[in-house]
Amino acid sequence: MDRFSVLGGRPLQGQVTVSGSKNAALPLLAASLLCEGTVEYQGMPELRDVATLRELLQGLGAVVEGAGSAARVSAPAEGPTEAPYEMVRRMRASVCVLGPLLARRGRARVSLPGGCVIGERPIDLHLKGLAALGARIEIEHGTVVAEAPPGGLRGTRVYLASRNGSTVLGTANVMMAAVLARGVTVIDAAAEEPEVVGLAEFLNSCGACVSGAGGNRLVIEGVPRLRGGMCTIPPDRVEAGTLILAAAITCGDVRVLGCRPGELAALLDLLQRAGVPCNWGEDPEGGGGRSERPGWVHVSPWQRRPQVLDVVARPYPGFPTDLQAQWLAFCTVGEGLGLVTDAVYPDRFMHVAELNRLGAGIRREGSTAMVFGPARLSGAPVTASDLRASASLILAGLVARGQTIVRRVYHLDRGYERLEEKLRSLGAAVERETDPEPP
Ligand code: EPZ
Numbered sequence: 287m288d289r290f291s292v293l294g295g296r297p298l299q300g301q302v303t304v305s306g307s308k309n310a311a312l313p314l315l316a317a318s319l320l321c322e323g324t325v326e327y328q329g330m331p332e333l334r335d336v337a338t339l340r341e342l343l344q345g346l347g348a349v350v351e352g353a354g355s356a357a358r359v360s361a362p363a364e365g366p367t368e369a370p371y372e373m374v375r376r377m378r379a380s381v382c383v384l385g386p387l388l389a390r391r392g393r394a395r396v397s398l399p400g401g402c403v404i405g406e407r408p409i410d411l412h413l414k415g416l417a418a419l420g421a422r423i424e425i426e427h428g429t430v431v432a433e434a435p436p437g438g439l440r441g442t443r444v445y446l447a448s449r450n451g452s453t454v455l456g457t458a459n460v461m462m463a464a465v466l467a468r469g470v471t472v473i474d475a476a477a478e479e480p481e482v483v484g485l486a487e488f489l490n491s492c493g494a495c496v497s498g499a500g501g502n503r504l505v506i507e508g509v510p511r512l513r514g515g516m517c518t519i520p521p522d523r524v525e526a527g528t529l530i531l532a533a534a535i536t537c538g539d540v541r542v543l544g545c546r547p548g549e550l551a552a553l554l555d556l557l558q559r560a561g562v563p564c565n566w567g568e569d570p571e572g573g574g575g576r577s578e579r580p581g582w583v584h585v586s587p588w589q590r591r592p593q594v595l596d597v598v599a600r601p602y603p604g605f606p607t608d609l610q611a612q613w614l615a616f617c618t619v620g621e622g623l624g625l626v627t628d629a630v631y632p633d634r635f636m637h638v639a640e641l642n643r644l645g646a647g648i649r650r651e652g653s654t655a656m657v658f659g660p661a662r663l664s665g666a667p668v669t670a671s672d673l674r675a676s677a678s679l680i681l682a683g684l685v686a687r688g689q690t691i692v693r694r695v696y697h698l699d700r701g702y703e704r705l706e707e708k709l710r711s712l713g714a715a716v717e718r719e720t721d722p723e724p725p
């Protein structure tokens with residue numbers, strides 16, 4: 287098991303390029319199950335979760351080739367239709383094979399994902415959408431058993447939102463099932479996240495007919511089949527936001543390249559209002575379709591301590607819940623009192639206790655954490671509980687006096703590609719070590 291050793295006190299300097307997006311790559315990989323031809327992927331991030339999904343696709347009879355940032359996937363029309371508990375337990379996002387399997391092979395058995403430390407994570411909306419398309423859905427021994435009707439799925443209209451807002455992977459699952467259904471499907475209260483836009487654009491490039499992506503109403507006209515195609519994984523907006531906050535928390539001077547500033551508007555607006563000098567631009571060419579244009583973000587050293595500001599994490603285009611923990615860490619170097627609320631995952635605060643071990647002095651009340659800055663952070667051993675909490679603890683370690691040891695960084699490796707190398711290239715004193723302590 288690995289851990290990170292971080293020595294605080296170094297403002298980050300230089301430039302860094304963002305990797306491909308984990309949360310875009312997973313549904314895009316699952317979509318290969320829908321295609322009659324081969325899908326060639328580029329810009330694939332080298333992450334544990336991507337490796338897990340490649341393994342799952344192989345278990346479903348797909349031929350998965352390529353290494354590093356390239357992958358080629360060919361999925362036959364017939365083959366196994368089960369995603370086992372062991373796989374889904376390891377990675378909840380495995381549920382996004384449900385829709386494609388049902389659409390292409392007429393059946394699917396996918397283990398119900400358990401909860402996770404950030405919240406309950408149900409998939410009731412996924413199942414609601416698939417049932418609306420005519421699938422018979424049973425839950426047997428913790429497994430979703432889904433069967434398409436004779437003649438296949440048929441178009442429908444379905445409202446996909448919970449009390450916490452829309453569902454990203456639920457929208458992806460139902461959209462992927464609907465692209466091969468007979469007739470037209472309308473998804474109301476669809477997720478507007480860029481990952482949904484990217485998936486719709488890829489499906490359309492393979493012959494699907496999806497419109498409205500990026501808005502809250504998707505219209506999918508079913509087609510008989512999808513051909514293979516090319517797919518370039520878009521940049522990871524959460525990694526970009528994490529690197530931007532790493533620059534801001536250290537009062538650094540960093541240019542983040544290969545990101546899409548338009549997807550980071552909520553964070554960039556917040557940083558500017560807090561008093562962190564940042565600007566951004568888009569590459570003159572590039573982009574196209576409904577996706578935001580590629581570009582860069584430049585964070586400059588602040589002359590006056592930034593203001594701590596209130597934020598509520600909401601579905602896109604709101605402030606992303608996946609940056610909530612990192613924002614909370616950043617608030618510890620700001621001035622004043624701030625309330626950080628997570629309206630998507632009200633329990634996503636496992637990082638608070640660990641940040642407090644570093645001296646953050648954060649108080650949690652329900653779905654809100656109260657932070658009063660500036661806090662004099664001092665290094666200590668801390669333990670990561672989940673992917674974004676890991677990043678939050680590393681950011682705090684970058685400014686804490688002395689050494690911070692962040693344990694269980696296997697959580698980090700699920701969603702950040704060689705983060706320690708990226709931070710070191712910006713001057714951070716971060717080392718990956720084997721953890722001698724028992725887990
Ligand atoms: C995606 O998860 C992301 N994961 C998450 O990123 C992200 O935090 C989340 O969207 C919200 O933006 C991937 O894309 C792989 P949801 P997803 O369904 O789709 C409730 C990270 O750190 N809900 O949008 O699983 C749910 O409880 C990860 O990279 C239902 O009630 O999330 C939550 O409160 C963490 N019923 C809200 O909706 C359902 O059927 C949003 O969940 C589905 C969801």
